[in-house]
Amino acid sequence: METISAIEEYQAKIGQEQSFLLFVKTANCSVCEGLRPQIEAFETDYKLPFHLVNAAEVPELAGQLMLFTAPVVLLFRQGQEIHRFARFVPIEELRRRLDELEGSLNA
Template sequence: MKAYYFANKTCRTCKGLWPKVEKLMKENKIELEYIDVEEKPEISGQMLVFSVPTLVFIDEDNKEINRFYRNFGMQEIQAFIDRYLSIMNS
């Protein structure tokens, strides 16, 4: 599983969430990539990202498995990760 964090430089929420998301992904050993929507609009368009912050999870087959956008917290992300990993490990 891999995660993409879409943000921009002027978004205060994006700036505040980034360290928390980064820490959570490290703790769960999930590869994470930061994408600035203003610097890479083509990637944002391809992934249908229309608001920031957006966190998109991709599986091993490069298919989207979940997406969190605008208002989300670390607890709901961790709950998703736990559910996904329990399914994959069973």
């Protein structure tokens, strides 16, 4: 996962990448640390890029995306958020949504 460390980097991703996954975590979040390896394991299965941001380090991004908890997994297509999974992420549902998103890229 590529780390985003400034809101400008996020805005560039929105403008440049057709689709991507954004994993948002915070410092000292045990749920975030438990979920992260599961999300990273999906990276090799999909062509779309995966990005990581620490909301504590980029608080303006958390504000812009209206994030009130962590972890959050966001899926984007053509600059728009299409799915949001917050706090407890159902892994099979996430995989299904990633499959749909990947399928739309290939269509």
